[in-house]
Amino acid sequence: MSESDYQERLAKEGEVWGRVAAADAEVMAPDWRFHRTLRHNAIMHTADIDSLLACIRPGMTALEVGCGPGWLTLAMAQQGADAHGIDISRDAIQIARDYYDSIRDTVSGHASYEVADLNRITLPPEKYDVVVGKGVLHHLPEVAHLLDQIASTLKPGGLVWLADTNGDEALSTVLLASALTFVLPTEVPYRDKIKGLLRFGWRAPERIKASMQAEGLSPFEAAGREQNWLAMLQERFTIERRINMPAVTGYVTAQLKMPERPARFLLESIARIDRFLVRRGLLHNTGVVIYARKPGRETA
Numbered sequence: 435m436s437e438s439d440y441q442e443r444l445a446k447e448g449e450v451w452g453r454v455a456a457a458d459a460e461v462m463a464p465d466w467r468f469h470r471t472l473r474h475n476a477i478m479h480t481a482d483i484d485s486l487l488a489c490i491r492p493g494m495t496a497l498e499v500g501c502g503p504g505w506l507t508l509a510m511a512q513q514g515a516d517a518h519g520i521d522i523s524r525d526a527i528q529i530a531r532d533y534y535d536s537i538r539d540t541v542s543g544h545a546s547y548e549v550a551d552l553n554r555i556t557l558p559p560e561k562y563d564v565v566v567g568k569g570v571l572h573h574l575p576e577v578a579h580l581l582d583q584i585a586s587t588l589k590p591g592g593l594v595w596l597a598d599t600n601g602d603e604a605l606s607t608v609l610l611a612s613a614l615t616f617v618l619p620t621e622v623p624y625r626d627k628i629k630g631l632l633r634f635g636w637r638a639p640e641r642i643k644a645s646m647q648a649e650g651l652s653p654f655e656a657a658g659r660e661q662n663w664l665a666m667l668q669e670r671f672t673i674e675r676r677i678n679m680p681a682v683t684g685y686v687t688a689q690l691k692m693p694e695r696p697a698r699f700l701l702e703s704i705a706r707i708d709r710f711l712v713r714r715g716l717l718h719n720t721g722v723v724i725y726a727r728k729p730g731r732e733t734a
């Protein structure tokens with residue numbers, strides 16, 4: 435890809451995520467204290483994010499890569515850290531800054547935000563106790579460059595926390611997700627589901643796979659999916675903990691259209707079975723949460 439094509443795509447990447455951040459901010463301020471109760475987070479992410487935040491102590495230096503509208507950077511500052519968030523989306527960063535400015539008197543630590551390209555960034559050596567990234571690596575064609583920079587900017591013994599997808603969805607996962615979203619009520623009426631099945635036949639799961647992988651959502655969606663970032667991480671850090679996310683629950687949660695109470699009950703049940711099948715190796719998942727450490731004396 436030529437330099438001008440790259441810059442053009444990157445600008446569009448920032449615009450797409452700026453629109454997502456603006457739409458989300460219309461509904462709710464970018465603040466984990468509110469977001470943690472949302473259905474998708476409660477089912478999929480709240481326990482893992484809260485566990486991460488429990489590792490953040492006052493006075494720590496923390497960096498978030500791909501911070502979007504800044505809620506996780508802010509949450510680390512609310513724990514008392516000096517936290518910095520980086521993202522390519524100017525609009526998302528503006529939303530993060532505006533919200534932080536509006537509540538900064540109530541934040542015990544400090545938050546700052548910066549617009550920069552993580553594929554090319556140079557980070558200051560040995561500055562941070564903790565580096566975190568959620569859902570960003572699979573957007574980066576230069577994952578190895580960023581991991582090298584994270585290794586350099588962490589203090590010896592520093593913690594890296596990454597939550598992302600690694601690799602492609604397996605056929606069995608896609609088939610189960612297809613079956614569940616066919617049977618359960620979603621935005622798509624049953625009449626249209628049946629029409630779709632008759633029209634696309636055996637190609638229907640391919641379409642579900644594309645939807646699960648959010649294909650086409652942004653110009654660099656899946657640019658990092660072909661790279662095995664977990665293997666790259668293992669070459670640079672000591673992996674301390676790996677949490678396997680459920681394989682299909684996140685997708686079903688996003689699709690399900692049902693009143694809140696029965697939806698939560700159903701999704702929690704699906705999540706329990708899903709996690710069990712993943713643990714037993716009967717279902718392949720791509721989502722992982724990793725705690726890894728830079729060699730040296732622990733600071734976080």
Ligand SMILES: C[S@@+](CC[C@H](N)C(=O)[O-])C[C@H]1O[C@@H](n2cnc3c(N)ncnc32)[C@H](O)[C@@H]1O
Nearest residue numbers: 451500501502521522523551552568569570573
């Ligand atoms: C899936 S969103 C995740 C946002 C946030 N971490 C969250 O969980 O809400 C991916 C984020 O990565 C950012 N991003 C994508 N490519 C990037 C790049 N080359 N440099 C910096 N940020 C990038 C996007 O702007 C977007 O905010």
